[in-house]
Amino acid sequence: MDGKLKADLFCSLLMARHIMTGSQIKRIMEEEDIPSVEAFYEEHKRFMDEEHISAEQKENWEKFTSSDAYLRIDEYVEYVSAREIRSINRLDPVYPEYMQCLPNMPLILYYRGDLSLLEKKRPRVCIVGTRRPSVYGRRVTRDFSKKISMHGVAVVSGMARGVDSCAHEECLSCGGKTIAVMPCGLDRIYPKENRELYERIAREGLLLSELLPGTEPIRQYFPARNRILAAISDAVVITEAGKLSGTLHTASFAAAQGREVFAVPSTIYSETAEGNLALLKDGATVATEPEDVLAFLAHVVFFREMEEIRDQCYQKQLKEKIESSPETITSSEIRKIIMDMLAVSGVSTDEMVKESGLPYRMLVCELGKMELEGIIAKDGNKYVLTIRV
Template identity: 45%
Template structure:
């Protein structure tokens, strides 16, 4: 386990983090990557642990597309939105950083040990806590200031009222950073906090391009028109309305196996994602 300690005020302590009101005196870093990775252009993607299938799909798509455009994806390795954001970045061989609310030697939650192993292959795991420090409820709000502090912008995918993701957004606002929000269903409790941020003036995110615009990056994707035949037809249908394989087969009067093959092709090029058996178009526009 390659663990290093970065002291505040000494390079390569990340400059954006040093600029927040209460930066950690030291930052513990795990992974073989150069700690200067912490100074690269980064975006935080955060949200609910108990998220919807839609939230998981959006978080993974954003992680994939933002990392694919060259941003470092930062999150907290928690269940739900955080984990999907990390996985999305890893899907395209991108770089992702996980910030822990416990000692640097812990993979928390333990169920994400494999995910942690994938993150440190090219990215980093960081914590302000040395090895041996146990997780505690009060440590996680404190670590959220680091997530926000490492990034120029924080994207909230889904958040309940009084959630940890809202704490991260508050830290970002205090730091003078951009807060962006994926609109959620108005009847869903899991989106109550994120929709409240929109009412307060947060920037809405309806595509990865909205986030990249804040960084001066243009996302160039393959035109939808370039996808012909059944693949193009299936993409058009799931762009109108998320659907299962059986629903698409009935609507298009095509065998389910042919629909499944088209969806696999679309997944491989990042045009659709699946959650709980429902397929959705990616957020690229």
């Protein structure tokens, strides 16, 4: 019996039955100094009083304690784990950091497949659109999904009919990785005709949902699902969206969460793409080719790497290291030093040697590699950054 899964399922049940909200659970855990969800489950009875929950919630709790869901929870856990469904919660180290810092992110996520697709360093692009795309819309979706996935970028979508399914299918057929965020429990398949696609993504990609297994798809869950779509993506591409499409929700979530929104333009007379044009009018970025999106991602990935390096080491420690034992400096540390020096303006090799105190050879080798990767370029006698914020 998977204790973690059980605890996670229990917390989800509390939320689904309106006994506690996610933030209440979190608050209790913080106040009572509870280290994990499992520990919370062990002691959950302690918190079901007036001090922690309202009268109404208490009533719900009492109803819940007498229900099958509570009494036969072990059977339920068996059912879920038999379907290869796993869970992560916000206390797990694998819970993505970029989601932690957003408001309204789920306490618990269920998944099937390869969770490593959610790692911070892996770029992800969400491709969404209307359920009834035109021929043009399909073609755009396929083109973007193909090019983007061929560059090792995971394609995120909602597995809905139309553009979403199209994006997943194209990505898989190119051997790419895809993530589907479902508007229902992961033991359900929606829409039904996507059974094959569903199984394939479970095997080769990642299925995600915040909903308890067993939850049927209901329209009101769709926008909530869209906020996760946007949250796990670095950029959202809207290939074709109608005027009132749910896709526009995804776009507005993305904008609110600080993700780049790309909209592909089409003819102004097209009804199926009115949403795109509206987005463009609102200031979405124009994407006329997949490279537009890829170029943006290159920046994102690069700065993410830089940030990582910055987190790892501090300049002062580095200085000491250079003086005491230059041979132990790693290439990423040298990169960091170079990036810092080039941040403001171009610098010549001679100046860099002088400023950093690094051995000439090490510096030159790293500069060469960075130049080959296109991060920096030589302009006359100076090196400059090719990527600017």
